[in-house]
Amino acid sequence: MKRSKVIEVLTDGSVGSKVVVKGWVRAFRSNRFIQLNDGSTIKNIQAVVDFENFDEALLKRITTGSAIAVTGELVESQGAGQAVEIQVEGIEILGDANPDEVQRTVMQPKRHSLEFLREQAHLRFRTNTFGAVFRIRHAVAYAIHKFFNDRGFYYLHTPIVTGSDAEGAGEMFRVTTLDPINPPLNEDGSVNYKEDFFGKPVNLTVSGQLEAELGALALGQVYTFGPTFRAENSNTSRHLAEFWMIEPEVAFNDLKDNMDLTESFLKYIVDYVLENCKDDLAFLNEREANEQKTKPQNERNEMSLIERLEFVSKNDFKRLTYTEAIDLLLQSKPYKKGQFKFDVKWGIDLQSEHERYLVEKEFNCPVILTDYPAEIKAFYMRQNDDGKTVAAMDVLFPGIGEIVGGSQREERFDVLKEKCKAFDIHEEEIWWYLETRKFGTVPHAGFGLGFERMIMFVTGMTNIRDVIPFPRTPQNAEF
Numbered sequence: 323m324k325r326s327k328v329i330e331v332l333t334d335g336s337v338g339s340k341v342v343v344k345g346w347v348r349a350f351r352s353n354r355f356i357q358l359n360d361g362s363t364i365k366n367i368q369a370v371v372d373f374e375n376f377d378e379a380l381l382k383r384i385t386t387g388s389a390i391a392v393t394g395e396l397v398e399s400q401g402a403g404q405a406v407e408i409q410v411e412g413i414e415i416l417g418d419a420n421p422d423e424v425q426r427t428v429m430q431p432k433r434h435s436l437e438f439l440r441e442q443a444h445l446r447f448r449t450n451t452f453g454a455v456f457r458i459r460h461a462v463a464y465a466i467h468k469f470f471n472d473r474g475f476y477y478l479h480t481p482i483v484t485g486s487d488a489e490g491a492g493e494m495f496r497v498t499t500l501d502p503i504n505p506p507l508n509e510d511g512s513v514n515y516k517e518d519f520f521g522k523p524v525n526l527t528v529s530g531q532l533e534a535e536l537g538a539l540a541l542g543q544v545y546t547f548g549p550t551f552r553a554e555n556s557n558t559s560r561h562l563a564e565f566w567m568i569e570p571e572v573a574f575n576d577l578k579d580n581m582d583l584t585e586s587f588l589k590y591i592v593d594y595v596l597e598n599c600k601d602d603l604a605f606l607n608e609r610e611a612n613e614q615k616t617k618p619q620n621e622r623n624e625m626s627l628i629e630r631l632e633f634v635s636k637n638d639f640k641r642l643t644y645t646e647a648i649d650l651l652l653q654s655k656p657y658k659k660g661q662f663k664f665d666v667k668w669g670i671d672l673q674s675e676h677e678r679y680l681v682e683k684e685f686n687c688p689v690i691l692t693d694y695p696a697e698i699k700a701f702y703m704r705q706n707d708d709g710k711t712v713a714a715m716d717v718l719f720p721g722i723g724e725i726v727g728g729s730q731r732e733e734r735f736d737v738l739k740e741k742c743k744a745f746d747i748h749e750e751e752i753w754w755y756l757e758t759r760k761f762g763t764v765p766h767a768g769f770g771l772g773f774e775r776m777i778m779f780v781t782g783m784t785n786i787r788d789v790i791p792f793p794r795t796p797q798n799a800e801f
């Protein structure tokens with residue numbers, strides 16, 4: 323008989339039919355009730371055993387963490403919590419799990435700290451929380467491809483190994499096949515990269531944007547969705563050394579179009595999760611609510627996870643310029659009371675305490691900040707007429723901070739060449755990027771969404787290490 327998945331049995335299994343279900347045992351109570359999960363849904367199917375009918379030695383092997391196949395008839399459930407259950411007729415042990423060993427793992431059914439779960443990232447998929455997070459992560463990835471495909475964008479695969487470091491978005495990881503102990507040297511003692519695999523120094527990419535622009539200036543609308551790498555030593559709950567980024571790039575778009583696209587994109591993802599991940603979301607909502615109860619009243623979230631998602635879906639993002647934001651910060655209570663750690667004045671790079679004030683206190687909704695000082699943003703952002711600011715935009719989310727960074731791009735060849743000079747970027751390094759501005763250059767714009775930060779927002783997880791299967795952070799590349 324063909325195996326049915328738990329989700330199929332629970333959603334449209336008909337009472338009286340024979341089924342085979344395979345999965346991992348979550349619990350086996352009273353030698354009678356097996357909770358079986360196969361990852362197709364957060365819900366378990368209950369399999370009911372009449373122990374008189376089975377060999378004791380076999381029943382002993384049905385333990386938390388073991389894998390089994392059960393065959394039986396689907397019957398209406400007597401107990402609360404599920405509509406149907408399986409009246410077991412046959413049991414096959416597929417994989418044993420030694421109960422003494424399970425004791426020391428995250429599979430042991432009790433509350434574990436997220437830190438402990440992280441140490442067992444190879445097993446944490448077996449828990450409800452991480453099952454929910456990674457099913458949602460998948461759904462969001464799918465929604466992103468669907469959003470762009472439905473709107474005529476092309477998915478462009480930009481390189482992961484790159485020779486350009488022009489973006490300046492972060493420190494890079496060197497990729498080399500040279501012998502680290504005895505590399506070939508130049509006469510002056512420096513490493514001779516001409517003898518390296520690519521004949522020059524190369525790194526892991528920090529962003530696919532520059533290449534995406536090349537694609538957009540012919541294909542019209544493209545997006546990338548791939549891993550990016552930053553070797554900063556930032557050990558925060560929002561930074562990974564390896565993370566995934568989505569970077570759309572659109573010819574003929576200006577900054578306003580770019581903001582509109584970002585806002586509709588982020589709302590689409592939120593709506594998709596609300597509509598398609600109901601069970602997992604309900605679980606995470608409940609999980610967060612329970613956790614909130616352990617906190618002092620004034621540290622609790624004002625809204626539940628689901629309420630926050632609905633709020634973002636239904637309300638316009640607040641749009642304002644960097645200059646307006648600085649004015650608001652200068653007027654703010656924490657500034658006047660000297661409560662900010664970092665000083666506020668026009669020209670500073672906003673610190674997360676400033677961003678959080680704007681998003682969480684001043685507006686209490688997602689915020690799009692635009693038109694930042696040229697000095698604190700990348701060379702490719704389009705110079706505004708005031709000569710001081712560029713057509714940049716950052717999207718800030720409550721509880722997350724910066725989730726999107728983007729801009730209209732500098733399409734004017736002469737201005738861009740000047741910018742390269744000012745940022746000390748050599749033309750030999752970036753000649754291919756500059757060339758697009760020689761042949762039919764047009765206004766264009768794009769942005770980058772940090773995939774994991776978006777997953778944090780839609781799952782309510784507060785540490786970025788808990789929304790990627792195997793996090794890479796300073797001093798940590800286990801699994």
Ligand code: 4AD
Nearest residue numbers: 491529531561562565569725726727728769770772
């Ligand atoms: O703001 P960033 O550095 O922008 C770029 O890389 C541009 N090339 C994007 C573009 O215009 N096409 O990064 C974009 C987003 C950030 O807003 C943040 O959400 C995420 O990527 N991000 C990180 N996420 C996790 N760990 C890190 N170390 C991150 N650095 C950036």
Ligand code: MG
Nearest residue numbers: 716724726727
């Ligand atoms: Mg940024």
